[in-house]
Amino acid sequence: MKVLYSLLAVIVLVLVAYVGVGLLGLHSLFGVMIPYAAGAVFIVGLVYRVLKWAKAPVPFHIPTVCGQQKSLPWIKANNIESPHNTWGVIARLALEVLLFRSLFRNERVELRRSEKLIFGGNKYLWLGGLAFHWCLFIILFRHLIYFMEPVPSVVLFVQDMDGIFEFAVPTLFLTDLVILIALTYLFLRRVIYSQIRYISLSSDYFAVLLILGVVISGVLIRLFYKVDIAAVKELAMGVISFRPTVPEGISLLFYIKLFLVSTLVAYFPFSKLVHGAGILLSPTRNLKNNSRMRRHINPWDYPVKVHTYEKYEEEFREAMKEAGLPLEKEN
Amino acid sequence: MSAEALGPKEVLKTIDYKPVKRSWLELTVEFRKGTYLYTPPRKLLDYLGLPNPRKWLPSEKDWQLPENWRQIILEGMKDRLSKYRSFQLFLDICVRCGACADKCPFFIGSGDPKNMPVLRTELLRSVYRKYFTTSGKLFGKLAGARELTEDVVKEWFYYFYQCTECRRCSVFCVYGIDTCEITMMARELLNSLGCGVNWIVDPAAKCYRLGNHLGLPPHGFKGVIDTAIEDIREITGIKVEVSLNRKGAEVLFVVPSADYFASPHWFTFLGYLMLFHEIGLDYTFSTYASEGGNFGFFHSAELAKRLNAKMYAEAKRLKVKWILGGECGHMWRVLHQYMDTYNGPADFLEEPVSPITGTKFENAKSTKMVHICEFTADLIYHNKLKLEPSRNDRWKVTFHDSCNMTRAVGLFEEPRYIIKNVCNYFYEMPENTIKERTFCCGSGSGIGADEHLEVRLRGGFPRANAVKYVRERYGVNLLACICAIDKATLPPLLQYWVPGVEVAGVHELVGNALVMKGEKPRVTDLRFQPLKGEEGEGDV
Ligand code: SF4
Ligand code: SF4
Numbered sequence: 001m002k003v004l005y006s007l008l009a010v011i012v013l014v015l016v017a018y019v020g021v022g023l024l025g026l027h028s029l030f031g032v033m034i035p036y037a038a039g040a041v042f043i044v045g046l047v048y049r050v051l052k053w054a055k056a057p058v059p060f061h062i063p064t065v066c067g068q069q070k071s072l073p074w075i076k077a078n079n080i081e082s083p084h085n086t087w088g089v090i091a092r093l094a095l096e097v098l099l100f101r102s103l104f105r106n107e108r109v110e111l112r113r114s115e116k117l118i119f120g121g122n123k124y125l126w127l128g129g130l131a132f133h134w135c136l137f138i139i140l141f142r143h144l145i146y147f148m149e150p151v152p153s154v155v156l157f158v159q160d161m162d163g164i165f166e167f168a169v170p171t172l173f174l175t176d177l178v179i180l181i182a183l184t185y186l187f188l189r190r191v192i193y194s195q196i197r198y199i200s201l202s203s204d205y206f207a208v209l210l211i212l213g214v215v216i217s218g219v220l221i222r223l224f225y226k227v228d229i230a231a232v233k234e235l236a237m238g239v240i241s242f243r244p245t246v247p248e249g250i251s252l253l254f255y256i257k258l259f260l261v262s263t264l265v266a267y268f269p270f271s272k273l274v275h276g277a278g279i280l281l282s283p284t285r286n287l288k289n290n291s292r293m294r295r296h297i298n299p300w301d302y303p304v305k306v307h308t309y310e311k312y313e314e315e316f317r318e319a320m321k322e323a324g325l326p327l328e329k330e331n
Numbered sequence: 332m333s334a335e336a337l338g339p340k341e342v343l344k345t346i347d348y349k350p351v352k353r354s355w356l357e358l359t360v361e362f363r364k365g366t367y368l369y370t371p372p373r374k375l376l377d378y379l380g381l382p383n384p385r386k387w388l389p390s391e392k393d394w395q396l397p398e399n400w401r402q403i404i405l406e407g408m409k410d411r412l413s414k415y416r417s418f419q420l421f422l423d424i425c426v427r428c429g430a431c432a433d434k435c436p437f438f439i440g441s442g443d444p445k446n447m448p449v450l451r452t453e454l455l456r457s458v459y460r461k462y463f464t465t466s467g468k469l470f471g472k473l474a475g476a477r478e479l480t481e482d483v484v485k486e487w488f489y490y491f492y493q494c495t496e497c498r499r500c501s502v503f504c505v506y507g508i509d510t511c512e513i514t515m516m517a518r519e520l521l522n523s524l525g526c527g528v529n530w531i532v533d534p535a536a537k538c539y540r541l542g543n544h545l546g547l548p549p550h551g552f553k554g555v556i557d558t559a560i561e562d563i564r565e566i567t568g569i570k571v572e573v574s575l576n577r578k579g580a581e582v583l584f585v586v587p588s589a590d591y592f593a594s595p596h597w598f599t600f601l602g603y604l605m606l607f608h609e610i611g612l613d614y615t616f617s618t619y620a621s622e623g624g625n626f627g628f629f630h631s632a633e634l635a636k637r638l639n640a641k642m643y644a645e646a647k648r649l650k651v652k653w654i655l656g657g658e659c660g661h662m663w664r665v666l667h668q669y670m671d672t673y674n675g676p677a678d679f680l681e682e683p684v685s686p687i688t689g690t691k692f693e694n695a696k697s698t699k700m701v702h703i704c705e706f707t708a709d710l711i712y713h714n715k716l717k718l719e720p721s722r723n724d725r726w727k728v729t730f731h732d733s734c735n736m737t738r739a740v741g742l743f744e745e746p747r748y749i750i751k752n753v754c755n756y757f758y759e760m761p762e763n764t765i766k767e768r769t770f771c772c773g774s775g776s777g778i779g780a781d782e783h784l785e786v787r788l789r790g791g792f793p794r795a796n797a798v799k800y801v802r803e804r805y806g807v808n809l810l811a812c813i814c815a816i817d818k819a820t821l822p823p824l825l826q827y828w829v830p831g832v833e834v835a836g837v838h839e840l841v842g843n844a845l846v847m848k849g850e851k852p853r854v855t856d857l858r859f860q861p862l863k864g865e866e867g868e869g870d871v
Pocket of ligand 1: 425428430431448506508
C-alpha cells in the first residue's frame with residue numbers, strides 16, 4: 001500500500017511535467033520558475049533546519065563512547081572511538097561521513113534452533129548506502145560542466161574517469177550504473193525484509209522512488225534521446241547567472257527530469273533526507289570523551305531543591321550521637 | 332504465559348523476529364503480569380514534590396490522567412525540543428534504515444517490533460510529526476504522524492520501561508541516534524503526568540532523605556561497617572579501620588549502597604576495605620552521601636541533579652581532597668558525563684593524585700572523582716600490591732562490560748588488567764557481545780523490579796546467551812562485573828538461562844588475591860567458601 005502510494009506520487013509528478021511542458025508548452029514555468037522556487041525553498045528550508053538544530057543547546061555531555069578512554073598513561077587510549085582531543089573528533093566524524101563507520105559494524109542476529117544467538121556479518125546495507133552516496137556525490141560533481149564556463153579540468157577528469165567503460169556501453173557512466181543498482185537494493189530491502197518493511201513509511205519509499213526517477217530519466221536521456229548539451233548548458237548557465245533564457249531543442253524528458261529534481265530539492269529540507277546536515281551536529285558523535293577533564297556547561301541550568309546536610313543531621317542527630325558519629329552541632 | 336512459568340526453551344520458542352502483519356500504529360498494549368512496573372504511592376511523590384500524585388495502576392483501564400494531560404505533554408515536548416539538541420535532532424534525522432533494529436537486547440529477547448530502537452523512538456516521533464512538523468500536519472498518517480491519545484501514553488509507559496537506556500543502538504547508528512535520550516525524554520514526560528514507577532521513585536525518595544537508596548539511616552550504616560570489619564577479621568585475622576563522616580580525610584569514598592547491603596555486592600565491599608587498609612589510604616565514608624548510584628537519573632534530569640548534589644556538598648563539608656567511587660554502572664554514567672555539569676565546578680577539591688603511587692589522574696582533573704578500577708589498576712601496575720591469584724582458582728572468570736562503564740565512560744581495559752592480575756583463569760565472551768557492543772543486564776535504568784521479571788529475563792537473554800557460550804566452551808563459572816545493578820540482577824538472570832554461573836565484583840577477586848601484611852593463612856575466600864586445595868582440611 002505504502003509502496004503503491006509512493007509510486008503513484010512519483011508517476012503523478014511525471015505526468016504533471018508531461019502535461020505542463022508537453023501539452024501546454026509551459027517551458028519557462030518548468031525550466032526556470034519552478035527550479036528557482038525549488039532552489040529558494042531548499043536554501044531557506046535548509047538554513048532554517050540547521051539553525052534550529054544548532055540553536056538548540058547541548059545541556060549534557062553525552063558522547064557514545066566506543067573505545068578505551070584516555071586514563072592511565074600505560075593504557076592505550078583509542079582516540080577515534082573515544083576521542084579525547086579535537087583531532088580525534090575530526091577523525092571520528094570523517095570516518096562516519098566518508099565511510100559510514102558505524103554502519104560498517106552492522107551485523108545480523110539470528111536465533112538458531114530457538115537456542116543460540118548467531119551474529120552474522122551484514123555489510124550489504126553499508127555497501128549499498130556507501131555506493132549510493134558516493135555515486136550521488138560524483139554525479140553531482142560531474143554536473144558542474146553544465147554550470148561552469150570554462151569547465152575546470154578536474155570536472156572533466158572525473159567525467160572521463162567515470163566514463164571509462166564508455167567503449168563497452170556507449171554513454172553509460174559507471175556511477176549511473178552503480179547508483180541504479182544501489183538504489184534498487186535500497187528500495188528492495190524495504191520491500192523484502194519484513195523488519196524493514198514494518199518500520200518503513202510512505203515517505204521512505206517516496207524518497208527512494210523519487211531519486212530513482214531522477215536517475216532513470218537521466219540515464220534515458222543519455223541513452224536514447226540525444227540531448228542538446230549546448231542548449232541544456234545555456235539554460236543552466238542562464239538560471240544560475242539570473243539571466244534565464246529558455247533555449248529551443250530541449251527534450252520533454254529533460255523537463256520531466258528537471259521537475260523531479262526540483263521536487264526533490266524542495267522536499268529535501270522537510271524530509272528525513274536532511275540527515276546529512278544533521279550528522280555533524282550529533283552530540284553523541286561530535287563530543288570528546290573528556291567530561292571528567294573539562295566541565296561541560298549547561299546553558300539553561302537552574303538551581304534545584306536539595307536536602308541539605310543540616311536537615312539530615314537535624315533529623316538524625318540523636319541516633320548519630322549514640323552511634324558515635326561526628327556531628328556539626330552537638331545539640 | 333509469563334516467562335517465569337515457562338522454561339527457557341519455551342520462552343525462546345515465543346521469539347519470532349518476523350513482525351506481525353498489522354501495522355504497529357494499530358496495535359495497543361496489553362498490561363500482562365510480569366511486563367509492567369508498579370506505581371509509587373502518593374506520599375513518595377508528595378515527599379519529593381513531584382507532580383500529579385494519585386493512586387493508579389497500569390493494568391487499570393482508567394489511568395486518571397490529569398484533565399489537561401495532553402497539554403502537559405505537548406508543552407513538555409516543546410520545552411524539551413528547545414532545550415535538548417539531541418531530542419530535536421534525533422527526532423528529525425532518522426532514515427529508518429533499520430541498522431539499529433536487531434541491536435536492542437529487548438528486541439532480541441522478545442521479537443516485539445516496538446522494541447526495535449527505531450520503532451521505540453517512532454512511538455514518540457509519530458506524535459512529534461503530528462504536532463510539530465508541517466508534513467505531519469498536512470499528510471497525517473501518510474507521513475507517519477498520529478494523534479496523541481491515552482493509548483499512546485499507555486504505550487509509552489510500556490515500551491519506555493522496556494529500554495534500559497543502555498545505548499547499544501547508538502553504537503550502530505550512523506547518526507549516533509541514541510534511543511536512550513528519547514527514553515529519558517519520554518520518561519520525563521510520563522512523570523510530568525504522575526505516571527512514574529515505584530522501583531525508581533521509592534529509592535530516589537529514600538536517597539533524598541536518608542542518603543542512600545536502600546534507606547539505611549546513619550546509625551544503620553555504622554552497624555553495617557562493624558559487620559564488615561568483623562567479617563574481614565574472621566577471614567584474615569586483621570582488624571581494619573573504617574571511619575565515617577570524618578573531616579579532613581584525604582579521600583571521600585562513595586559506593587552504591589547495594590555494596591554494603593546486598594549479596595554478592597558485600598564481598599566486593601569487603602575487598603575495598605581490605606585494599607584500603609593494606610595500602611593505608613586516608614579515606615572516609617559519608618552517611619549523608621552514602622549512595623553513589625542515582626535513581627533520580629531514571630526519572631528526570633532534575634531529580635538526578637537533586638540527588639547528585641550531596642556528593643560535592645559532602646566532599647566540601649568534610650574538606651577532603653578528592654573523591655573515589657566504587658563499582659557501579661549508572662553511578663558512573665552520572666559521575667562521568669553529568670555530575671560536573673549538574674553540580675560543579677568542584678573547585679574546592681584538588682586534582683586527584685594517588686597517595687601511594689603519585690600518579691596524577693589527569694582524566695579526572697575537573698570532576699576530581701576517580702574510578703576504583705583506575706585506582707587499583709594503577710596500584711597493581713606500580714607493584715604496590717602483593718597478589719596471590721591462585722586464591723581465585725576455583726573460579727573460571729569472564730567479564731561483563733556494563734553498558735554505562737563502556738558506552739559512557741570507556742573503561743575497557745582497567746578492570747581486565749586487574750582481573751588478569753588477580754585470577755589465573757580468564758575468558759572473554761564473543762567480541763560481538765563485549766566492550767562497546769556489550770549487552771546490558773536487561774534490568775538497568777530502574778526497571779529491575781521483581782514484578783517486571785519477564786521483561787528482564789527477555790532483555791537479559793543476549794547477555795546470558797554469551798555467558799552460556801563461554802560456560803560450554805571453557806567451563807566459566809563466574810561472571811565478574813563492576814556494576815551494582817548487574818550484581819543484583821544477573822544472578823537470577825543467569826540462574827534462569829545458564830545455571831551454575833555466579834556473579835562477583837572485581838574487587839571481591841582483588842580481596843581474595845590480596846596478600847595482607849600480618850594476615851593469618853587464609854582458608855576461605857571472602858564468601859567463606861574453602862579455598863581450592865583447602866577443601867576438606869581444617870574445620871571448615
Ligand atoms: S540506525 Fe539510526 S537512522 Fe537507522 S533506523 Fe536506527 S535510529 Fe534510524
Ligand atoms: S538504549 Fe538499549 S534498551 Fe534502549 S532501545 Fe537502545 S539498545 Fe534498546
